[in-house]
Amino acid sequence: MRGSEPDSRDRAGETTRIHVVSDVHGNTEALARAGDGADALICLGDLVLFLDYADHSRGIFPDLFGKENADRIVALRTARRYDEARAFGRELWAGRDRDTEILGAVRKQYAELFAAFPTPTYATYGNVDVPDLWPEYARPGTTVLDGERVEIGGRVFGFVGGGLKTPMNTPYEISDEEYAAKVEALGPVDVLCSHIPPEIPELTYDTVARRFERGSRALLEAIRATRPRYALFGHVHQPLVRRMRIGTTECVNVGHFASTGTPWALSW
Numbered sequence: 001m002r003g004s005e006p007d008s009r010d011r012a013g014e015t016t017r018i019h020v021v022s023d024v025h026g027n028t029e030a031l032a033r034a035g036d037g038a039d040a041l042i043c044l045g046d047l048v049l050f051l052d053y054a055d056h057s058r059g060i061f062p063d064l065f066g067k068e069n070a071d072r073i074v075a076l077r078t079a080r081r082y083d084e085a086r087a088f089g090r091e092l093w094a095g096r097d098r099d100t101e102i103l104g105a106v107r108k109q110y111a112e113l114f115a116a117f118p119t120p121t122y123a124t125y126g127n128v129d130v131p132d133l134w135p136e137y138a139r140p141g142t143t144v145l146d147g148e149r150v151e152i153g154g155r156v157f158g159f160v161g162g163g164l165k166t167p168m169n170t171p172y173e174i175s176d177e178e179y180a181a182k183v184e185a186l187g188p189v190d191v192l193c194s195h196i197p198p199e200i201p202e203l204t205y206d207t208v209a210r211r212f213e214r215g216s217r218a219l220l221e222a223i224r225a226t227r228p229r230y231a232l233f234g235h236v237h238q239p240l241v242r243r244m245r246i247g248t249t250e251c252v253n254v255g256h257f258a259s260t261g262t263p264w265a266l267s268w
Contacts, residue, residue, distance in 0.1 A: 020043075020193075020264045021043050021234075022126070022234025022256075025049040027261060029261075030257065031257075041117065041120070043123040045125045048106055048110075048126075051070055054259070056071050073089065082168075117141070121141065121143070122157065124144065124193065126234070127173055129171065145161075156191070160195075160216075160219070163235065164176055166214055176216075183216070183219055191228055191229060191232060192223065192230070192231045195234060197219070198217075198251065199214075202239075202241035203239055206238050208237070230251075231252070234255030236253060237256040239253050
């Protein structure tokens with residue numbers, strides 16, 4: 001999502017400017033510039049690039065198995081032939097130490113990505129992230145939040161990381177109940193930040209993948225009940241609608257940073 005939102009005030013009178021990114025997917029170079037001109041950076045997850053669906057030569061999967069195999073698994077997943085995709089994956093991993101190889105590649109990406117974060121950064125996990133590794137790489141100046149609140153420039157921001165269970169079985173997918181508990185723990189906030197969108201068809205449909213991604217009913221209910229100024233999220237890379245209003249809340253898809261390299265800006 002390109003551009004900025006000055007929150008209906010004169011830019012000359014603003015006191016705080018926040019840049020927001022999501023779905024970084026390995027774009028370290030742009031991430032290093034994402035905080036330029038802002039008081040803080042917010043990152044809504046999916047730092048890791050496992051497989052680039054636009055360029056099948058990029059990511060952990062093609063690095064391990066080559067572009068031809070990446071082409072095949074993308075085709076199977078796009079066709080929703082998930083059982084065949086999983087069987088194909090098992091064939092490729094036969095005789096190899098899957099966990100060791102993937103974690104090694106993820107660690108390499110995290111070392112570069114976390115080093116690119118400006119100070120201060122407030123971050124939460126995406127569904128393809130590995131939360132257990134984040135404490136090893138989050139430096140002073142990077143605050144990791146999940147089911148937690150923080151005040152920035154006099155406004156309260158609430159963060160909910162991860163995604164919900166899907167056939168893709170990505171690393172940080174949790175149950176609807178666990179996710180809802182994190183949303184409830186936030187209480188009322190000014191800005192609701194999550195990796196996945198609220199469960200609205202226009203916000204969850206990916207026009208390139210031609211499928212609905214999972215959105216959260218709990219997020220939608222919280223928006224309706226507590227009416228935050230903004231609900232910010234990513235996850236859906238090419239959404240049918242990038243922003244819409246639910247009641248008084250402006251809902252904005254702030255990704256896909258990997259392709260745009262441009263943060264969304266909020267100032268007041």
